[in-house]
Amino acid sequence: MHNPFISVVINNYNYADYVGAAIESVLAQTCGDVECIVVDDGSTDESRAVIGRYDGIKPVFKTNGGQLSAVRAGFEQALGEIVIFLDSDDSLYPKACSEIAAAWRPGLSLLQFGLDKKDNAGKPLGTYPNGPFIKSDHIGFLLRYGYIPSSPMSGNAFSRNYLAELFAMPAPDERMAADGYLIYCAPVFGEVAALERALGCYRVHGGNTSPSAIVSPQTLQRQLLNDIKFRERLAQTLERRGFAPDRPLNYLGPYDFRTILLLNRGYRNDSSVRHIGCGFALVQAIRKFLTYPDIPLAKRVRNVAGVLAIAALPPAFVRRLLPEQTLGSSEAWSSR
Template structure:
């Protein structure tokens, strides 16, 4: 065998590797950030250190006033920076998705961390299940220094799931994980995004509830993200969690009904849950009374009865739980 034959075989092997790489789906990792300069570098590094090669990393900064933007721009062409005015988490989801090119989209809050095998595991699930539109997985709660905490989010085993009939009937699925465990096919997100950018809307709740109401998917029973718990978390373990949940359910229900009339029963359920949460803490926030009035003005008498029946049920349930 001469030197020319050896070079030809080497060139052929390299060409095959390139072909295999190009046939793998491109994955977009969308990192949303606001004033988390102490965390954002670790989030970006965890995305860069994935074992799966075909990725693009889009970092959307929502008008931070700390050193976040300086940190982000130092990564140069390793990432795609989107620096925008402050508009809330929903606006970062919209901006990141608009800039993405991937067939698969994975979200990452800038205070969380992906494990190195995260994207490879998710791609494998989508590859083996061509008919699914979403893949969610387990998370490990950690402290500010990424040390494991004794409490954690719900852990599930791997299974294929279809909640569409359940949710169209106005029932909620089992608890779903937070932003950094949410992965979607682009074709599904194109039906959902851009989302409404109202103040108070829980962007990840809207995103995951609508997604599982529109398509089947998979839970992946592996911990692939560290979900950091700290004093500035938007929702997890907050002392004012009921206030946050109340306005989130009301606004999410409002926008679900507006954009997806076929999910009206689900929207009614959310509005009822939001009203019940406000009743439990002293009454509906004046800021959102008009939202409730507008929603009810487009509802039939039967729907109104259903909404208030749900509100009463959940209110009484909260009262009984508080007595235990």
């Protein structure tokens, strides 16, 4: 029986405190057919010294270019027919690659799996994804909602063939976050399957760049612009592959439209999305909070009330919902 070779690509930027644990988790895999590639994207802390302590890895040191550029650089060095992009503050459990190899089958572009959320002390904080993986009709779900339920980047194993096709296309922005782009495009190129158990750990800490850690106008806008860019590419990819996508803007999620309202109501003069009408954003946010899957009823009601308040409150009150900061250039927000 063929045992697929797996490449684990760790992408790192200024996470010297965590990257060692990520590397050790890959080196500890019980499956022998695994390689560890560590891409440092121009860190200015002690990351490169930490990476240099380990034998049995492929280090890639590059100038800072953003997460998408880092995963592309790692992929260029990867030999595996399965590729996992592990964020440097996360880790894999010892049998993760063995279970992924056992579940892999021809025709897959993506195999999803769960992640346990833990803080720096190892305290459990729940699991990813927030809702169940879907079992079938991933394309139908994607065409309707502009996403598929998933774990963050570290909870996904990709087909080499799929990645080669995707990376052959022009990237929307090398500095954009890579997870949504890689995960949501996957159903367009092949089948998607899932393992309904956690195979790794997602570390929750103050430096995370996930939406749950976003608290300032700058980071809110950076995440929003990232979402807009990759949904534009998603729509183009769907159309190129023979599907009939919705407008890219309509693929933004409810929290994206809430962000548009926050920026345009509270920081309109500095907002890069002021061309999107507040009325349109309000209607879309309400509709999506009411219809998106896996949002509990009480949370739906709170979010609808919240966006109505944002739309009605004076700008000075809206700004109190976020730290009072002056927005800089959109180019600066897009960089790491």
